[in-house]
Structures are given as C-alpha cells and as structure tokens.
Amino acid sequence: MKAIAVYPGQKNSVHLADLPMPSLEEIPGGRGVLVRVLRCGVDGTDKEINAAEYGAAPDGYDFLTIGHENFGRVEVVGPNVSELRPGDYVVATVRRRGSSIYDQIGTYDMTTDEVYFERGVSHRHGYLTEYYVDDPEYIVKVPDGLRDIAVIAEPLSVAEKGIIQAYEIQRRLKVWQPRKAAVIGSGTIGLLAALILRLRGIDVTAFARTPRPYLNSDLMETIGARYVSTSDISVRDTARTSGPFDLIFEASGFAPIVFEAMQALGKNGVLVLASVTGGNQMVEVPAAKINLEFVLGNKVMVGSVNGNREYFEASIRDLAMSEAQYPGWASRLLTHPVDGLDNYQQLVDTLTSGKNVIKAYCDIAPLDTPVGATLATGLAHARV
Numbered sequence: 001m002k003a004i005a006v007y008p009g010q011k012n013s014v015h016l017a018d019l020p021m022p023s024l025e026e027i028p029g030g031r032g033v034l035v036r037v038l039r040c041g042v043d044g045t046d047k048e049i050n051a052a053e054y055g056a057a058p059d060g061y062d063f064l065t066i067g068h069e070n071f072g073r074v075e076v077v078g079p080n081v082s083e084l085r086p087g088d089y090v091v092a093t094v095r096r097r098g099s100s101i102y103d104q105i106g107t108y109d110m111t112t113d114e115v116y117f118e119r120g121v122s123h124r125h126g127y128l129t130e131y132y133v134d135d136p137e138y139i140v141k142v143p144d145g146l147r148d149i150a151v152i153a154e155p156l157s158v159a160e161k162g163i164i165q166a167y168e169i170q171r172r173l174k175v176w177q178p179r180k181a182a183v184i185g186s187g188t189i190g191l192l193a194a195l196i197l198r199l200r201g202i203d204v205t206a207f208a209r210t211p212r213p214y215l216n217s218d219l220m221e222t223i224g225a226r227y228v229s230t231s232d233i234s235v236r237d238t239a240r241t242s243g244p245f246d247l248i249f250e251a252s253g254f255a256p257i258v259f260e261a262m263q264a265l266g267k268n269g270v271l272v273l274a275s276v277t278g279g280n281q282m283v284e285v286p287a288a289k290i291n292l293e294f295v296l297g298n299k300v301m302v303g304s305v306n307g308n309r310e311y312f313e314a315s316i317r318d319l320a321m322s323e324a325q326y327p328g329w330a331s332r333l334l335t336h337p338v339d340g341l342d343n344y345q346q347l348v349d350t351l352t353s354g355k356n357v358i359k360a361y362c363d364i365a366p367l368d369t370p371v372g373a374t375l376a377t378g379l380a381h382a383r384v
Contacts, residue, residue: 042067206225
C-alpha cells in the first residue's frame with residue numbers, strides 16, 4: 001500500500017513508499033484493529049523530519065512513514081475487541097509504550113526512556129498511508145457528527161495536555177481559579193489552546209506578530225479572545241493593562257519570548273511551554289528580577305509535549321463542545337486540503353511554503369468510504 005515517507009537523516013527525502021498491508025495478527029491476543037486512514041494532517045514536526053533534524057525509521061526499514069495527525073474508520077476488529085466495531089470513526093494516539101514506569105501506567109507521553117516510540121516520528125511508521133493496525137488501547141472513538149473536523153484531534157490533544165497539567169500542578173493551591181490567560185502564538189496549537197481556555201470561561205489574550213485583521217486573528221476574536229500583535233505592543237506591556245496572567249500557554253516557536261512571558265505571569269501563575277525549538281538563539285534577560293519574582297510569587301513554569309489517551313479523549317469532548325458553542329469554527333482551521341497520497345510533493349510544498357496555512361492535510365479516502373469486507377490475509381477470524 002502507498003505511504004508518504006522520508007529517509008531519516010537525508011534532507012528533503014520525502015517520497016512515495018510501499019508498505020505491506022497490515023494484519024490483525026500483528027497485535028497479540030486477538031486485540032487487533034484494522035483502520036482505514038481517511039485524513040492525515042501535517043505540521044512542523046513533519047517539516048523538521050523531512051529537513052533531517054530528527055526522526056528514526058522502524059527496525060527493518062530504511063524509511064519512516066511520516067504523519068501523526070490522523071483520522072480514520074475501523075474496517076475490521078479481532079475476536080477479542082469489544083470497545084470498537086467496524087464502521088466506527090476513530091483517531092489514534094501517537095506515542096507507544098516503552099520500558100519506563102511512566103510507560104507502564106499508560107502515561108507514555110511522560111517517558112524517561114532515551115529511545116522512545118512515536119508513530120510518524122521515532123521508530124514507528126506514521127499515518128500518511130492507507131491502513132494501519134493497532135491495539136484498542138491507542139484508538140479513540142469519534143462521534144459521527146465530528147468526522148469533518150476530527151483530524152485536528154491530535155493537535156488539540158497537545159494543547160489539552162498542557163492546560164490539564166497546569167490545573168493538575170495548581171492543586172497545590174487548593175482554590176486556584178484562573179480568570180485571565182494569555183496564549184502566545186496564533187498557529188494551530190495556539191488557536192486550539194485559546195479554544196480550550198474560552199470553553200472554560202477564561203478571559204484570553206492572544207499574542208502573535210502579524211497585525212490584525214487576518215484569518216487567525218478573526219478566529220481568535222470569534223471565540224471571544226482578545227488579539228494583540230507583538231509588532232504593536234509587547235507581552236510584558238500588555239500584562240500591565242490586561243493581566244497579570246494566571247496562566248500563559250506559549251506556542252509561538254520563538255524561544256526568546258519565553259523570558260518575556262515569565263515577566264508577564266501573575267503570582268501563583270503557571271507558564272506552559274509547548275514549543276519545540278531548535279537552533280542557538282541567544283537573548284539577554286534580567287535574570288535576577290525574573291528569579292526573584294518567581295520565588296516570591298510562587299510561580300511555576302512547565303514543559304509539555306505530546307499526549308496520551310486521556311488528552312485525546314479530552315480533545316474529542318472539546319471538539320464537540322466547540323461545535324455547540326462556536327458552530328463551524330473548527331472547520332475554518334482546515335485551510336489547505338491536498339487530494340491523495342500521490343500528491344505528496346504538493347502536501348510538503350504547502351506545509352513548507354504555503355501562504356496563510358493553518359492546517360494542511362491529506363484527504364486519503366472519502367469520509368463516507370463504506371466499510372470493506374476482508375482486506376488482508378489472516379483476517380479469517382476477525383469480526384467484519
């Protein structure tokens with residue numbers, strides 16, 4: 001079957017590869033689930049893997065199928081699967097279990113293993129292909145009514161984790177009730193973080209460089225967030241009039257702004273860092289002042305990456321809530337569809353150089369594709 005892949009370590013090596021059809025027998029105990037991939041989004045991770053910044057192929061392969069923002073439909077399930085049935089719409093998590101204690105309790109997104117397993121990123125093939133097989137542990141059911149927007153469940157889960165972790169940390173305060181939040185960055189993750197916070201009734205100020213009006217600022221304002229261009233006023237200066245902020249979610253990809261955000265955080269506040277930044281950017285900061293305010297103000301800064309099943313389930317709930325409270329908002333994020341795996345170069349070009357892209361994604365099969373019959377050797381005992 002077709003797959004969009006790269007040769008890890010080789011720059012701009014994206015190509016159309018061939019993968020064998022997966023079999024339910026790959027999952028022990030009759031617990032396999034075969035899913036037809038309908039859509040798969042791409043993001044900065046895929047761009048960086050194609051640029052050879054990181055990424056690792058699975059054992060036995062010299063290429064890695066990319067893509068981790070998935071949406072599909074169950075085709076066949078093993079005899080011991082009761083949680084899912086053919087025809088269900090689903091999304092799959094990205095990280096897979098390693099050997100650390102955190103992996104063993106299902107929080108594999110918090111692994112301490114040096115070598116980790118992540119579909120489309122590290123030692124596991126991703127979802128820019130036609131089918132995959134996995135255990136129900138990693139597959140989350142999606143209501144039929146969300147099928148048009150469910151491809152953004154994975155990036156939404158990343159924002160969910162950061163915000164849920166902030167609340168978990170703040171249990172130390174017993175009565176923490178954040179009223180003002182800032183989101184730094186108005187890309188996909190920033191928009192989705194703002195959505196989560198607005199659904200919780202929190203006053204949100206969103207920061208990005210581009211002056212309004214444009215689609216991203218319109219989307220922020222549609223859900224009731226205040227949009228501020230850092231070309232006009234800094235995060236720190238805005239905090240004097242609209243803050244200080246109880247919670248700041250940083251998703252700009254611009255590392256130096258983290259230190260400015262630290263100075264805009266209120267007492268007992270939490271700063272969540274969600275940007276994965278490379279390079280060697282340097283910045284001079286008032287270190288003593290920042291440290292003093294963090295100590296005297298009981299402030300917290302925490303990094304957050306990826307998400308386990310808990311956060312995917314939260315993302316599905318909030319997608320449903322967003323459709324009820326802000327109908328049609330989520331679909332406006334799906335700006336750049338690309339038709340079919342054969343158009344892999346168009347997909348990568350859109351990701352790397354497209355204009356006004358919020359979410360580029362590949363339509364791999366129609367959303368109403370009917371469930372098939374037996375699709376692979378070895379499925380004779382499957383429930384179809």
